[in-house]
Amino acid sequence: MGMESLPTPHNNFFHFALSQLPNARRLIETQLSASALAELDLNTLKLESGSFVDPDLREKFSDLLFSVDLASSAEQTNLTGSDQAMVYVLFEHKSKSEKRTAFQLLGYIVRIWEKRLREGLELCPLIPLLVYHGQTGWTAKRSLGELVPFPKGLAEYQVECRFKLLDLSVVDDAEISGDPILRTTLQLLKYTRSVDLGQRLRDILCLIVAALDVDALLEWIQAIEAYIVSVNKSIDSVEYKKALASVLPTEFEAGSLADRLLQEGEQLGLQKGEQLGLQKGEQLGLQKGEQRGLQKGEWVGRIHMLEDLLQEAPTPSTELIALDVDALAARLATLQKRFRERSTDRP
Secondary structure, three states: OOOOOOOOOHHHHHHHHOOOOOHHHHHHHOOOOHHHHHHHEEEEEEOOOOOOOOOOOOOOEEEEEEEEEEEEEEHHHHHHHEEEEEEEEEEEOOOOOOOOHHHHHHHHHHHHHHHHHHHHOOOOOEEEEEEEEEOOOOOOOHHHHHHOOHHHHHHHHHHHEEEEEOOOOOOOOOHHOOHEEEEHHHHHHHOOOOOOHHHHHHHHHHHHHHHOOHHHHHHHHHHHHHHHHHHHHOHHHHHHHHHHHHOOOOOOOHHHHHHHHHHHHHHHHHHHHHHHHHHHHHHHHOOHHHHHHHHHHHHHHHHHHHHOOOOOOOOOHHHOOOOHHHHHHHHHHHHHHHHHHHHHHOO
């Protein structure tokens, strides 16, 4: 899944990283209580479509909605009328906590329930989770009960809505739990605006390089670069390439692989696929040439990446672009097999 066209780089990276189900599952597993997790069958976790955030707040908040079956669906259906629960992940990325977040969150929850009713589904349990990475700690109230003052005698009539908060600004790095991919995601969210990112970038990249295979790694390298360079004032593409070159699991001339991934990739359609697609689409007679061009550009970038990892001379870009999609796929598969065999043979 590639980077999306959302209002801010924070939104883009948040959606890229946490819309991937394994990453979302790990976040849920590290944030919910053991008793809550026991009620959910996370093997059924599914990303739902749509956003529920007000358009005027899209630069402040981003959101993802997941459905999940209840672990004991027969018993739970009798209790709730539904065999599903929903996990709603809200992402706040301004430098200060939002005073009325609990109230706004209640509105989003109501919209989610209304959508279910329109689709003929029952109301279901809903778990709100807020990920916050402002530069100062979260100070706003986390429940409607705290936000709305009321006399004791009216307590039983009040609407309650409380959200789980992951405040990255006050969490020590050692306490950021989960596997390397989730830790990479959360550390990038935590430090991306910080002057300390330069000191931590190599360690963060080491986590992701060690955790992913070649195909997935290429996508993450591009997403991380786009996020950091867009947001951090002290790290540009050159600095990012140096950090990347220092952690990739092979020896080659400094910067050569990074150059292909980040510069040649842009020329071939990794970041400007629509331009290549329109040009190639006209030649190939495709009605959706920009999509095919983007796909071919991505595959050319991956082929060059693998050739560099295997310390082979790169195939000229013009030669690869001239191939059809099937031939490119076959070339890529052969290189992937050779790279895995080489990695297996290493001591």
